[in-house]
Amino acid sequence: MTNSIQHTHEPLSNHNRKDLTFTEPRSLRTFTPTQAVLAESAGVFHWTPEGRRLYDFSSGVLVANLGHNPRGWMGRFFHHMGYHNLPIGGFESSIEGNDDSSQYFDCGDFFRAAPMTAYNAITPVEVVANRLLLELMNGRPGGSRMDQVMWAASGSEAVQKALWACLARDPSRDIILATRFGFHGKKGLSLAITGCEQDKERDPRVKFISFPMIERMDLSQRNDPFDFGPYELELEILEKQFGKRITALCTEPYLGGGGSYHPPREFLQGIQAFCRKHDIIFVLDEVQSNFGRTGDWFAFESYGLEPDLVILGKGLGNGVPVAAVVGRRDILGSLDFGETSDTWSANPLQAAATIATIEEFQRTNILATMKDSSANIEAGLVRLKEYPFVAHVRGEKGGMVWGVEFKEYGGKTGPEWANLFVLANYLGGNPRNAMASVHGQNSDGVHLLGPLAKKVVRISPPLVMTPDQAKDSTEMLFLAAGRLLSQGQVV
Numbered sequence: 001m002t003n004s005i006q007h008t009h010e011p012l013s014n015h016n017r018k019d020l021t022f023t024e025p026r027s028l029r030t031f032t033p034t035q036a037v038l039a040e041s042a043g044v045f046h047w048t049p050e051g052r053r054l055y056d057f058s059s060g061v062l063v064a065n066l067g068h069n070p071r072g073w074m075g076r077f078f079h080h081m082g083y084h085n086l087p088i089g090g091f092e093s094s095i096e097g098n099d100d101s102s103q104y105f106d107c108g109d110f111f112r113a114a115p116m117t118a119y120n121a122i123t124p125v126e127v128v129a130n131r132l133l134l135e136l137m138n139g140r141p142g143g144s145r146m147d148q149v150m151w152a153a154s155g156s157e158a159v160q161k162a163l164w165a166c167l168a169r170d171p172s173r174d175i176i177l178a179t180r181f182g183f184h185g186k187k188g189l190s191l192a193i194t195g196c197e198q199d200k201e202r203d204p205r206v207k208f209i210s211f212p213m214i215e216r217m218d219l220s221q222r223n224d225p226f227d228f229g230p231y232e233l234e235l236e237i238l239e240k241q242f243g244k245r246i247t248a249l250c251t252e253p254y255l256g257g258g259g260s261y262h263p264p265r266e267f268l269q270g271i272q273a274f275c276r277k278h279d280i281i282f283v284l285d286e287v288q289s290n291f292g293r294t295g296d297w298f299a300f301e302s303y304g305l306e307p308d309l310v311i312l313g314k315g316l317g318n319g320v321p322v323a324a325v326v327g328r329r330d331i332l333g334s335l336d337f338g339e340t341s342d343t344w345s346a347n348p349l350q351a352a353a354t355i356a357t358i359e360e361f362q363r364t365n366i367l368a369t370m371k372d373s374s375a376n377i378e379a380g381l382v383r384l385k386e387y388p389f390v391a392h393v394r395g396e397k398g399g400m401v402w403g404v405e406f407k408e409y410g411g412k413t414g415p416e417w418a419n420l421f422v423l424a425n426y427l428g429g430n431p432r433n434a435m436a437s438v439h440g441q442n443s444d445g446v447h448l449l450g451p452l453a454k455k456v457v458r459i460s461p462p463l464v465m466t467p468d469q470a471k472d473s474t475e476m477l478f479l480a481a482g483r484l485l486s487q488g489q490v491v
């Protein structure tokens, strides 16, 4: 960053902001008007170094689906790593032969547990993670093609590996189709299939097709009839042009980073049918949607799909960096020894985190209990449309991800309103709070990320938000928008 943002009444945060300006290049972070410094977190809350509490409406970036530092998840994570001598745990082991915790004690300064890394070796925890993940996905509607797991350390890396496998299946098939304005990452082939033809660094092997946006600008259009005809035509034109050279088609279930566009099922089902007809590998990038964001374990269930490859990430490890491609053995098996290996993929920490996430989702039944919170959040967001600078709300019905799009009003552009909204929520100033100062520095706030696609504010709290918290926090959004309107601008 060239200049650090400084907020009044935040000496500790400001110190951190200033220091970071010197120790990190600004390219490492995306723009945000708040530069929130998050010292501690629990569940759906963050605390700033000054002790101010913020509702987390980002979950990191759709990662901490089970909330921050959940005891149950952490206990399981530690347990699967074999950290039995730490004062949490007490779960039955899913790993044969690991039941006797006493064997892990007493190696001087070290204790016996799963290796912290195990390159070029196999760990039992990895074997269990594979089995659990495959059993889970096979058991979900549409998950029948999930044969193998190819681990990765980030979503973009998993996308890259998936596409390498598609290209390797038949070297004469070198064309990849992707949906326009998607986001799949910033590295290699993940960048190549991100965005559109006009972006820099295009890869000639990638051809883009349209994704429905106009038809689903607002959630009021959710049930409108949809005509797949024009999209089918685009696909058929590409098929005529490239024929058997097309190896794969990759799409997100909904455009996440592109501004939260949630398509009709017919669109995704239509492109899947096209893939089947022409023996094209259907790759669904669920890095963002997996583990509950669409209201089901996976978006392929919500949209009635049966992908050949599914890319997982973010919520898979609830905070531990882990991603994976899961899918057809014949495709993933088309690469040879070492072609997708690296230092971090399939390490025990990733495997333990994955097992802990699956087990905690099952134990807490979170996908059922989140429904009321989802309904409350959506109702709260729709209310925001009472403000003249709020254009649209889009999102997943029964899920936990929405986008609020801002528009030009009173001499300010949509992007300006979006940034002011993020900032006003961070600063707080809720009049219900007796401690609220003029600038609201003592009151609760809501942590939102800097806008997507310039003018869309993403709403993606942890799935564990309670219905009351959902009401309370969306009321805070409403009041923050009201303060913007009454002040004509932000504080």
Ligand SMILES: Cc1ncc(COP(=O)(O)O)c(C=O)c1O
Residues within 6 Å of the ligand: 061, 154, 155, 156, 157, 159, 183, 184, 185, 186, 252, 256, 257, 285, 286, 287, 288, 289, 313, 314
């Ligand atoms: C759909 C989708 N795919 C891929 C990625 C890239 O993941 P990562 O940032 O872990 O590389 C993202 C990240 O936001 C994403 O939303």
